[in-house]
Amino acid sequence: MKNLALLVLICLLTTHGAAHAKTMADVLAATTPGDWRTLDPERVVYLELETGRVTIELAPGFAPRHTANVRALVKQGYFDRQAVNRVQDNFVVQWSGASGKALTGGAKRGLPPEFTRPAKGLEFTVLPDPDTYAPQTGFVEGFPAARDPATGAAWLAHCYGMVGAGRDNALDSGSGTELYVVIGHAPRQLDRNITLLGRVVSGMELLAALPRGPAPMGFHEKSELQTPIVRMRLASDVPAAERTHLELLRTDTAAFSELIEARRNRKDEWYKVEAGRIDVCNVPLPVRAAANAGSSP
Amino acid sequence: MKNLALLVLICLLTTHGAAHAKTMADVLAATTPGDWRTLDPERVVYLELETGRVTIELAPGFAPRHTANVRALVKQGYFDRQAVNRVQDNFVVQWSGASGKALTGGAKRGLPPEFTRPAKGLEFTVLPDPDTYAPQTGFVEGFPAARDPATGAAWLAHCYGMVGAGRDNALDSGSGTELYVVIGHAPRQLDRNITLLGRVVSGMELLAALPRGPAPMGFHEKSELQTPIVRMRLASDVPAAERTHLELLRTDTAAFSELIEARRNRKDEWYKVEAGRIDVCNVPLPVRAAANAGSSP
Numbered sequence: 001m002k003n004l005a006l007l008v009l010i011c012l013l014t015t016h017g018a019a020h021a022k023t024m025a026d027v028l029a030a031t032t033p034g035d036w037r038t039l040d041p042e043r044v045v046y047l048e049l050e051t052g053r054v055t056i057e058l059a060p061g062f063a064p065r066h067t068a069n070v071r072a073l074v075k076q077g078y079f080d081r082q083a084v085n086r087v088q089d090n091f092v093v094q095w096s097g098a099s100g101k102a103l104t105g106g107a108k109r110g111l112p113p114e115f116t117r118p119a120k121g122l123e124f125t126v127l128p129d130p131d132t133y134a135p136q137t138g139f140v141e142g143f144p145a146a147r148d149p150a151t152g153a154a155w156l157a158h159c160y161g162m163v164g165a166g167r168d169n170a171l172d173s174g175s176g177t178e179l180y181v182v183i184g185h186a187p188r189q190l191d192r193n194i195t196l197l198g199r200v201v202s203g204m205e206l207l208a209a210l211p212r213g214p215a216p217m218g219f220h221e222k223s224e225l226q227t228p229i230v231r232m233r234l235a236s237d238v239p240a241a242e243r244t245h246l247e248l249l250r251t252d253t254a255a256f257s258e259l260i261e262a263r264r265n266r267k268d269e270w271y272k273v274e275a276g277r278i279d280v281c282n283v284p285l286p287v288r289a290a291a292n293a294g295s296s297p
Numbered sequence: 298m299k300n301l302a303l304l305v306l307i308c309l310l311t312t313h314g315a316a317h318a319k320t321m322a323d324v325l326a327a328t329t330p331g332d333w334r335t336l337d338p339e340r341v342v343y344l345e346l347e348t349g350r351v352t353i354e355l356a357p358g359f360a361p362r363h364t365a366n367v368r369a370l371v372k373q374g375y376f377d378r379q380a381v382n383r384v385q386d387n388f389v390v391q392w393s394g395a396s397g398k399a400l401t402g403g404a405k406r407g408l409p410p411e412f413t414r415p416a417k418g419l420e421f422t423v424l425p426d427p428d429t430y431a432p433q434t435g436f437v438e439g440f441p442a443a444r445d446p447a448t449g450a451a452w453l454a455h456c457y458g459m460v461g462a463g464r465d466n467a468l469d470s471g472s473g474t475e476l477y478v479v480i481g482h483a484p485r486q487l488d489r490n491i492t493l494l495g496r497v498v499s500g501m502e503l504l505a506a507l508p509r510g511p512a513p514m515g516f517h518e519k520s521e522l523q524t525p526i527v528r529m530r531l532a533s534d535v536p537a538a539e540r541t542h543l544e545l546l547r548t549d550t551a552a553f554s555e556l557i558e559a560r561r562n563r564k565d566e567w568y569k570v571e572a573g574r575i576d577v578c579n580v581p582l583p584v585r586a587a588a589n590a591g592s593s594p
Contacts, residue, residue, distance in 0.1 A: 087506075089501060089502045089505055089506075090457050090458075090501070090505065113569075115569070115570075129429050130427045130428075130429055131427075131429060132426050132427055132428060132429065132574050132575065132576040133572055133574055133576070159482065160387050160481060160482045161387075168567075169566050169567050171569060184457060184481070184482070184505075185456070185457045185481070185482050185483055185578050185579065186482055186576075186579075187579065188572065188576065188579070189560075189563060189568075189572045189575070189579065191572070192569070192570045193567075193568055193569050193570055204386060204387070205386045205508075205509035208386055208387070208481075208505075208509070209384075209386075209506050209507060209508050209509055210506060211502075211506050212502035212505070212506055263486075266486060269466050270465075270466050270490075271486075271490055272410075272412070272468060272489070272490050273412075273489045273490055275430055275485065275486045275488070277429050277430055278429065278486070279429040279430070279482075279483075279485065281482050282482060282483075282484065282485070282486065
């Protein structure tokens, strides 16, 4: 009887050990189709560069007015034949539309800020670890986010690849006519100070490797040093065969929670010490080519 | 009398407000020559690319054996005419020396790890804010660092621009024959798992903008996609007139503490909400051209 108890105990420990020994690759290999989602082409904009396509998923849940404005601007071709004119090392790349162009389709040059929104009603996958900048961090509909139980506010977090609407000092001076993407260590001091409206889900390497502009702000004054934008388009305005068909791991699944655990405690043979913790901006958000895609990404 | 008290109160509040309203520019403008330090050429290595020079300050205080080994490798020309062959987006760039070459000057291909060291004896400028990965973070001799009062250990933090010695699974398989530099969001899970040995103090933009290699690891297999290394040299082996003469803000000064406060609470007119906190990897480590430099950086 004693031996049986010991055997059960060993069994439990072994199983427990195995359950915690998963790497991210193990977690991804065990996912089912339901763990993944496809992109809604109405919520996706393509930034077409000469070097390739940057795919941006919009976040209307956090920035309904700004994402609607960006959609209207993109639809009228506001960013076509413009240029990425700012590349500040360890900070952001940035581009603007044609400032002299009349806006159509209800688009505006300034909007009330959407820096935060009520946390209520959001399905929030909470990270268990302390964060320097926010009482809680986690994920909402595939985006890194934060919230403050004391105020009831939630907001998107300035992680690598996040896309925002540049503004001047006036809080309502942004609208998406100027866009930026984070290309360095997460500048989380910007959280709640500017409207984030989406995230780059593919093509980050095209933006992150652009030649840096001069310090301190990284603006390329000479047009020949700027990176031409061929055009921006809504995915829904692109023929299905020409879209980038991606699947993203849903962040409201047990699989994603397992992935977080696998990254909090790295079991790869290489690691000597497991951090036992993770920063919201270090959690990978897996993206893969859609299984039945009409074209490859 | 009552009015006088009120006046004094207003005065105090105003002064208090002014004292806290410093921006980083204000803090830097008020520094004195003693707040800055020059680089010790014996502790500096230059990575010479065709596009320019990357200046790396070594950290013998944390990695005495590895920095000595890198010095020996550099002195024998071990990295000359090699190439940066790994550029992983949002992670690291990496290069190795000539693997077939015999080592001289006592250089070794493997060394005992220098992942941590005793915190005792280090002048540690502590940050007051919570960190996801470590009980305490701060700065030691110009380097971002962490420590654990419970174990008495201190270690360098994997912030943007930090330089480390690549290793295989064996803990003693690194020595500096393979070097990497962080080019993305701080991969702090690497802390205490690998030996950091220095920091890029100028020229980061030359490494950060390199074309990314293919996922998942970013290795450029084709040599034409790799970035040639002209040579690596110890600054002390370079004629004084050809050195990059820099001054770095000392991190053990009142000026640096003021800079931290200015960045924890951004007073620039642009900000609506002050974070009131800062992550160790978001604290700028100011570098400027030396006032009486023989050559410009």
